[in-house]
Amino acid sequence: MQNSRTAHERIFVALDTLDFGRAEELARALGDSVGGVKLGKEFFTAHGPEGVRGVAGGKPLFLDLKFHDIPNTVAGAVRAAMHMRPVMLNVHASGGRAMMEAAALAAREGAEDAGIERPWLLAVTVLTSLDDADLESVGQRTPASDQVRRLAALTADSGLDGVVCSPREIAALRRDLGPDFKLVVPGIRPAWAAGGDQKRAATPRDALEAGADVLVIGRPITAADDPAAAARRIAHEMSAAA
Ligand SMILES: O=C(O)c1cc(=O)[nH]c(=O)n1[C@@H]1O[C@H](COP(=O)(O)O)[C@@H](O)[C@H]1O
Numbered sequence: 001m002q003n004s005r006t007a008h009e010r011i012f013v014a015l016d017t018l019d020f021g022r023a024e025e026l027a028r029a030l031g032d033s034v035g036g037v038k039l040g041k042e043f044f045t046a047h048g049p050e051g052v053r054g055v056a057g058g059k060p061l062f063l064d065l066k067f068h069d070i071p072n073t074v075a076g077a078v079r080a081a082m083h084m085r086p087v088m089l090n091v092h093a094s095g096g097r098a099m100m101e102a103a104a105l106a107a108r109e110g111a112e113d114a115g116i117e118r119p120w121l122l123a124v125t126v127l128t129s130l131d132d133a134d135l136e137s138v139g140q141r142t143p144a145s146d147q148v149r150r151l152a153a154l155t156a157d158s159g160l161d162g163v164v165c166s167p168r169e170i171a172a173l174r175r176d177l178g179p180d181f182k183l184v185v186p187g188i189r190p191a192w193a194a195g196g197d198q199k200r201a202a203t204p205r206d207a208l209e210a211g212a213d214v215l216v217i218g219r220p221i222t223a224a225d226d227p228a229a230a231a232r233r234i235a236h237e238m239s240a241a242a
Contacts, residue, residue: 007238009035014218036060068092071102093123100158128187167202170210193220
């Protein structure tokens with residue numbers, strides 16, 4: 001996938017719903033206001049690959065299935081995912097180097113088999129819904145910001161294109177890993193939107209200024225009375241930062 005230039009092209013809208021009709025309607029209504037759609041575990045578990053192809057249509061697709069398993073299993077899943085023609089796909093960095101290397105090889109070979117351009121292969125670092133106290137409760141005493149940097153370095157070393165991180169870590173990762181490493185960023189909350197379950201969040205403008213490549217935004221757009229207007233408002237706020 002090419003790095004997008006205009007603000008709205010950098011937005012991938014998260015269509016987190018079980019309702020196929022609603023996802024289709026949102027994808028249609030938001031068509032020109034965003035750069036692409038993100039379909040993840042909620043929609044995929046309900047509607048499978050066929051549902052994903054149906055909703056994405058020809059739009060750029062971020063397939064967010066966050067694979068995390070032994071290398072052989074993840075490689076097979078990545079290969080199968082290529083038939084949904086994603087431009088971005090993710091695994092969990094905490095699956096480790098061997099898993100990520102297997103995923104990278106599978107993405108190269110799978111894309112060739114499916115006759116598509118190889119998607120950006122990304123690794124999720126520390127979920128944006130977790131803070132330092134949550135990490136500590138699962139035995140992880142390193143602060144989220146340090147853990148994200150550690151996992152992002154491992155991701156780069158394992159040959160992936162970039163990471164999914166929170167807006168709070170963008171600046172440090174840009175310094176650590178340079179301008180070409182892809183930073184795809186959920187946990188985006190305009191000042192006028194509800195925070196919900198996102199704990200490491202920031203505004204679209206701050207995320208863009210810090211150096212995000214793509215912003216993943218769900219409820220601030222999809223739960224708005226007029227989703228297309230909300231997406232345009234966010235793109236406008238981002239343009240002010242560019
Ligand atoms: O990989 C992701 O996309 C992801 C990683 C992460 O750390 N945090 C996170 O929120 N996401 C996804 O980004 C989207 C954010 O949606 P909203 O919180 O509604 O804006 C959801 O679909 C999440 O599954």
